[in-house]
Amino acid sequence: MSQFLWVEDFEEKKSVKPYTDFVFGELLQDVKSEQRPTNKEEMRLFLEKKGVFLELTFTDGLEFIYDPENLLKVDYIILDVRLVIEESADEDNEHLPNILKYYEKEDDPRAALKIVAGYQLYVELVINLGFPKEHILLCSNHANHLQSLADAFDKAKMRLPKIPTKEETDKAYVRNWVKQCRENPYSVLRRGILNMLDDIETNNLNLTEPFEKDESVNKDTFLEGLRFMLSSHRIPPNKTRQHLYKTLCDYLTKYFDIFSPKDHLYKEKYKGSSIQKEYFIPAYFVRNWVAHNILNNIKSKFSEQDVGFLFILVMKAMFNYSESSDKFKLLYDYPFVENTELQDCLVSLHNNCRRHLIVPQYETEIFELIRLRGEKKKNPQQISTEDFVALMYVSFLFSCVRIEPEIQTADEGLKYEINWNYLIDYQGDGLFEFLKSIAYHRLKERNF
Numbered sequence: 001m002s003q004f005l006w007v008e009d010f011e012e013k014k015s016v017k018p019y020t021d022f023v024f025g026e027l028l029q030d031v032k033s034e035q036r037p038t039n040k041e042e043m044r045l046f047l048e049k050k051g052v053f054l055e056l057t058f059t060d061g062l063e064f065i066y067d068p069e070n071l072l073k074v075d076y077i078i079l080d081v082r083l084v085i086e087e088s089a090d091e092d093n094e095h096l097p098n099i100l101k102y103y104e105k106e107d108d109p110r111a112a113l114k115i116v117a118g119y120q121l122y123v124e125l126v127i128n129l130g131f132p133k134e135h136i137l138l139c140s141n142h143a144n145h146l147q148s149l150a151d152a153f154d155k156a157k158m159r160l161p162k163i164p165t166k167e168e169t170d171k172a173y174v175r176n177w178v179k180q181c182r183e184n185p186y187s188v189l190r191r192g193i194l195n196m197l198d199d200i201e202t203n204n205l206n207l208t209e210p211f212e213k214d215e216s217v218n219k220d221t222f223l224e225g226l227r228f229m230l231s232s233h234r235i236p237p238n239k240t241r242q243h244l245y246k247t248l249c250d251y252l253t254k255y256f257d258i259f260s261p262k263d264h265l266y267k268e269k270y271k272g273s274s275i276q277k278e279y280f281i282p283a284y285f286v287r288n289w290v291a292h293n294i295l296n297n298i299k300s301k302f303s304e305q306d307v308g309f310l311f312i313l314v315m316k317a318m319f320n321y322s323e324s325s326d327k328f329k330l331l332y333d334y335p336f337v338e339n340t341e342l343q344d345c346l347v348s349l350h351n352n353c354r355r356h357l358i359v360p361q362y363e364t365e366i367f368e369l370i371r372l373r374g375e376k377k378k379n380p381q382q383i384s385t386e387d388f389v390a391l392m393y394v395s396f397l398f399s400c401v402r403i404e405p406e407i408q409t410a411d412e413g414l415k416y417e418i419n420w421n422y423l424i425d426y427q428g429d430g431l432f433e434f435l436k437s438i439a440y441h442r443l444k445e446r447n448f
Contacts, residue, residue: 061079193308194230196327
């Protein structure tokens with residue numbers, strides 16, 4: 001889910017729960033009111049577990065936003081307008097003295113800054129740090145603070161954003177803003193990827209054998225490259241988002257060139273690797289389609305759900321990382337899939353994959369059929385409108401079955417036909433069940 005920075009001093013309130021509930025009530029529904037902390041420091045620790053970083057003074061907020069690692073942790077920011085400024089803060093904070101110079105014509109620069117402190121953080125974020133203003137919500141404790149704020153924006157020749165107050169009339173607006181930000185598909189995808197990369201580095205997970213020995217991947221370079229592509233907090237416009245997603249898919253799968261049918265990738269674990277084939281095969285196919293530049297057709301558009309799915313597969317294959325479902329759960333809200341449902345689906349998918357292919361009758365192995373649908377000579381009628389993103393999911397689902405031929409011979413003994421039996425045969429784990437449900441329902445949604 002998306003993560004927030006919240007700069008709020010609570011104005012010496014005895015309990016911090018009312019303001020916290022006002023802003024993040026939707027986020028805290030799973031925790032009973034009596035179980036929520038009442039003091040500031042306990043609330044900081046409590047909210048951090050929910051993806052909200054709480055800072056209690058202007059200078060603490062200033063230090064947070066000027067720390068690149070901290071700023072990368074958050075997707076959206078909520079700023080109180082009036083904030084505490086400690087008396088000795090300018091001795092410890094390198095940025096505060098320069099900010100106070102803007103207010104030196106006032107009788108009391110600190111007092112003048114205090115009443116518009118949230119505005120000053122807004123300026124630092126938008127002007128100096130390039131943080132998107134659409135990702136910031138200024139929220140005032142009292143309506144009578146708004147005139148000072150309006151004057152500050154006017155002097156800076158900046159457009160005054162909508163600034164709700166912490167009064168009951170604005171409660172729905174604030175909560176809705178938080179909800180929309182928290183559930184924004186791109187933000188959820190970006191945050192999930194960045195948090196998984198942090199986990200991999202924090203836990204010092206090593207590359208799995210195929211990528212450490214056969215391919216000799218530079219782990220640090222690979223992870224930093226992903227971070228670089230997602231370093232901007234700004235949500236890409238629809239016109240350029242597909243380009244970003246396909247660039248990500250290209251980058252994620254570039255080391256899967258080492259696999260091929262000759263390695264028996266379709267049938268077994270790759271060269272004795274401990275990772276099941278279902279985590280390798282879809283990435284191998286995507287790599288093949290990227291390399292042949294056929295993912296650009298009109299049907300093969302990636303959504304945030306599709307990119308997240310591929311990312312989870314790649315992290316499992318490359319780092320044996322399985323703790324993915326919580327980080328992306330807001331992208332996927334699908335019911336469990338029964339094996340009988342899956343079996344019916346697989347039979348239909350196998351028939352679908354055989355259509356339009358110019359292949360000898362014996363080439364009926366399902367993964368080979370999927371590969372051939374990406375070859376122009378074998379699939380001339382459909383390749384320009386093929387849904388290769390759907391085929392990524394198909395290849396994942398077929399990895400969990402054993403396909404057995406049933407040969408029937410005609411009376412004269414010269415003719416025979418082959419029927420394929422699909423037997424659900426896999427050692428299920430939590431990650432596989434999570435991904436199986438995604439693959440099944442995404443295929444339904446893509447009308448494949």
